[in-house]
Amino acid sequence: MALTGIQIFKLSPKKNCKECGSPTCMAFCMKVAQGAVPMDKCPYWSEEAKATLSESTAPLMKTIEVGTGSNAHKLGGETVLFRHEKTLVNRNLYAATICSCMDEADIDAAIASMKKIDYERIGEREYVEFLFVNYAGNGADKYVAVVKKAAEADRAIILNCSDAEAAKAALEVCKAGKPILNGANKDNAAEMSAIATAAGVTLGVGGASIEEIYDTVKALEAAGNKNLVIDVTGADAKETLKNAVLVRRTNLKDQDRSMGYPSIVNLEKVAPGDLHMQTALAAMFTLRYGSIIVMGAPTYAEALALYGLRQNIYTDPQKPMKVEPGIYALNGADENSVCSLTVDFALTYFLVSGEYERSKAPVNLLITDASGMSVLTAWAAGKFSAGTIKKFFDEYDIENKVKSRTLIIPGKVAVMKGEIEAKLPGWNVVVGPMEAVQLVKFIKDYV
């Protein structure tokens, strides 16, 4: 059970030396209790205190790091079951499946099609992070050949293989990229664990039931391997949801650290070849505790929907999503196109730019820095005022970049019209509609 700040303080050296960066030991211990600072910031713990504390202050759910370089990823590390309780930490990642049962041309095609999904959305790269390389039992040589192809694809790798010999051979060619070896079960756990440990990679643990998985994880932990992920995939969607929820809930709510590992959900196994069903299930597992979601052959259309959802869910509820301030030329707008001003709150930007795009009218959408607040909130907080707008115009040199002198402002801040006109002489400030949906009709008069 987690200790309180006072309990930790009793074990502290009580020197008030400030070396940890906190003014007193008491303050430091309070922060440790909240998980805000690691306990090793203090060099003066007694051995006894360390032993007591390291167990109880360690996070309930481990953060597992896999992959290397630009394909390095963090999984897990969650502290709550629902995002409103605090925030979710490491977004769920996606994998595309290839298999040793596929012929070479199909594998190349699958990799090429997976690689097409690679774009940016509100400052985040959206792409398929993993290749899930399935072993069909048709010989280690065949498997190694496929793994080699995967290793060249510039993605992190999950080896889905419970055959020790094939796994060992496959790791030889890809272990430098820190893949996940997914394939331990109750029968082969010790052997697979030895192989994974020798190669320095994370081991994925599965089983026929959640009880069996639990026992296998316990056995692996007892043998000293805590670099694990749990493959929660069951026989069907229903069992997979049960496993995913029970693993996370047992961990975070019932504080059982043996379930404190990230999860793998294999949708190609639950709904083979059914793209639409995989989308529905992936949406569910984005909300309910999938750390890596394995798809069959993900499409761009699926990605647009699922990455949009993921980006929403993994935003910190205390920090709004923002877009970069600047000039966004929509529908082929040039320097003579009318200017329309709004704030950098991502939702506002999406609604406004979406409506303008629908209107097909060329518009220079000016996004000002309003700390990611919506129009009225930013206005009330003084983050969206004639002064901040003037500053934005100077900083981004709008007067020289744009020849048009018509500026549409959001209808909700109509009161600012006079002040803006005073700050921006020469501009014709027009009050736009109250809601974004009315823009399509409104903009017709200005193009």
Next chain:
Amino acid sequence: MAFNPKKQAFNASINAVTLGAGEKSTVIGGENTLPFYTFDAPMANSPKIALEISDDGMASLQMPGMKAAFEGCASVVDMVKKAEELHGISAICLHFEGADPNGENKSVEECVALAKEVAEATALPIIIMGCKNIEKDAEIFNKCSEALQGKNIVVLSAREEDYKSVGASAGMAYNQKVGAESAVDINLAKQLNVLLCQLGVPAQSIVMNLGSSCVGYGYEYLSSTLDRVKAAALAQNDQQLQMPIVTPVSTETWNVKEAMVSEEEVPEWGSLEERGIEMEIATAAACLTGGSDLVIMKHPAAIETIAKFIDSLM
């Protein structure tokens, strides 16, 4: 130590509300667990899907797959009859888009006449969705509630501005179900339920429309609102939030960029129809996972998938 997970069924439950009358009436709500947590306790009633049909009929179907499913239909009534044959549809949502005074401005009489025709043509429960114009909607809801007495319809929605007139007519005078619509906020949702109950609308006659958004477009607000409402209703036994949740999905998903921008403009995105379907599927699945007891959808392919999704989890 063997694995012994704690069950988390609650002592409180969501109200079970019957929609429609007769053999095809359907019950939503009733569960005392989080959505699809059948390992805690069985879910009393499976979540349901309603098909959105616009008063514009066939003209409102923008995708080939939608048109194909209703091939040969000439009128809204034809479409409703056809819908009965489609798998997974438990209710019809009649969307009076054309009533908007800023649009076609169809008269209230016209709308009521259509609602009556639809009610005669189908035994499926009927949900009446307005045009977002407060005054016009209130009139449509009142008149439809009167005309369809005994059919146990749902009107979407009673809002802060018009809950008195909609609640008094649909909820009290004509004994229909009232959808309480709030703007993606647990406090606003609760407040509206309290107001409706104080007015005299029975709690059992209220369903909640907590607002809607498409995945990628501020869905986090809806997601967290759903999570919080279910937690309050079940874990804290908050009776003012135990109404089942109805979420319009199609009205949001088919208006976002991904479902609108042509294939010529963004060739790499692929089929426009497929994009829209995926947006609708992902949004509906996310809503159901969060706690919607009924989702309103449009594309037959998306509906088929979500029906299968629900079946596979029950």
